[in-house]
Amino acid sequence: MDAVIKQMIVGVDLGGSKINVILADSRGNIEGRDWRDTLAHEGPEAVIKRIIKSIKQVASGADIAGIGIGAAGTCEASTGIITFSPNLPEWHNIPLKDIIQREFGLPTYLENDATAAVLGEHFFGAGVGVENLVYVSVGTGIGGGVIIGGQLYHGASGSAGEIGHMTIDVNGPICKCGNIGCWETFASGTALAREAMRRIESGAQTTIPSFAGGDLGRVSAESVFLAAQVGDNLARDLIWRTAHYLGVGLVNLVNIFNPQLILIGGGLSQMGPLLLDPALKVVSERAFELPARAVRIELARLGADAGALGAVALVLQKKFST
Numbered sequence: 063m064d065a066v067i068k069q070m071i072v073g074v075d076l077g078g079s080k081i082n083v084i085l086a087d088s089r090g091n092i093e094g095r096d097w098r099d100t101l102a103h104e105g106p107e108a109v110i111k112r113i114i115k116s117i118k119q120v121a122s123g124a125d126i127a128g129i130g131i132g133a134a135g136t137c138e139a140s141t142g143i144i145t146f147s148p149n150l151p152e153w154h155n156i157p158l159k160d161i162i163q164r165e166f167g168l169p170t171y172l173e174n175d176a177t178a179a180v181l182g183e184h185f186f187g188a189g190v191g192v193e194n195l196v197y198v199s200v201g202t203g204i205g206g207g208v209i210i211g212g213q214l215y216h217g218a219s220g221s222a223g224e225i226g227h228m229t230i231d232v233n234g235p236i237c238k239c240g241n242i243g244c245w246e247t248f249a250s251g252t253a254l255a256r257e258a259m260r261r262i263e264s265g266a267q268t269t270i271p272s273f274a275g276g277d278l279g280r281v282s283a284e285s286v287f288l289a290a291q292v293g294d295n296l297a298r299d300l301i302w303r304t305a306h307y308l309g310v311g312l313v314n315l316v317n318i319f320n321p322q323l324i325l326i327g328g329g330l331s332q333m334g335p336l337l338l339d340p341a342l343k344v345v346s347e348r349a350f351e352l353p354a355r356a357v358r359i360e361l362a363r364l365g366a367d368a369g370a371l372g373a374v375a376l377v378l379q380k381k382f383s384t
């Protein structure tokens with residue numbers, strides 16, 4: 063087995079805006095990378111060609127054990143099919159695993175990107191040695207991955223972990239999944255930016271637009287964060303609100319899963335304590351006491367490489383586990 067593990071592994075993170083392809087060893091050391099725009103509007107065929115080109119570039123000349131893919135969409139891990147993705151238009155029942163496997167003649171594995179990320183943190187990041195672990199990716203939307211008893215939890219048809227779509231308010235905003243009041247309509251970066259725009263349009267005094275080039279249409283979670291860092295009161299209120307709703311969803315996860323560790327990753331995790339502290343307060347006030355005492359809620363460690371390193375971990379788990 064040692065001889066085999068000396069081989070390198072390709073990890074692909076297929077996101078709605080970027081494709082991150084890495085070449086890594088079995089300890090998660092990254093030795094090569096290709097990072098390019100997804101250009102999802104061009105449709106699946108063009109994106110798949112781009113992925114293949116990227117893998118060829120990264121894997122050139124290396125001895126490869128396998129290819130792992132974490133994709134931003136609902137994936138059927140057993141068949142390697144991306145069934146649907148809100149962030150990749152026109153991706154309906156695309157057999158991505160088979161296409162890549164045929165192209166390269168290498169064992170290939172596919173998972174949802176947040177599911178891959180939890181495995182990445184479990185193998186290489188903040189979740190090493192933790193048997194019961196929930197990963198929460200807070201970015202454009204909210205994704206999640208769950209490890210129970212040291213194993214990825216897939217559910218009956220492989221779609222488990224869509225934690226961003228738990229209902230937080232039955233009278234809330236319509237979510238892009240079609241349901242109403244989902245967690246990600248309150249606690250994602252998109253929700254934060256939308257609420258900022260709403261408040262600015264209704265006349266609130268704030269410096270937020272100056273961090274979006276003066277263009278209200280370009281206000282993002284990042285512009286709110288930058289304004290908060292220079293003490294803007296509205297920006298701080300908006301982040302507190304997001305953090306509060308983040309905490310409400312975390313209470314549900316703590317009560318349902320009784321995990322040892324919840325890791326917060328994704329773009330909004332860069333806000334650090336500004337986001338985490340109010341969320342932790344909600345958990346301590348509202349969650350059941352026993353699971354609340356058992357859980358640590360921390361920032362994830364693998365950053366923007368969580369999905370790609372998770373895809374590497376996927377190959378290690380599938381190909382080398384006994």
Ligand SMILES: [Zn+2]
Nearest residue numbers: 227237239244
């Ligand atoms: Zn939803």
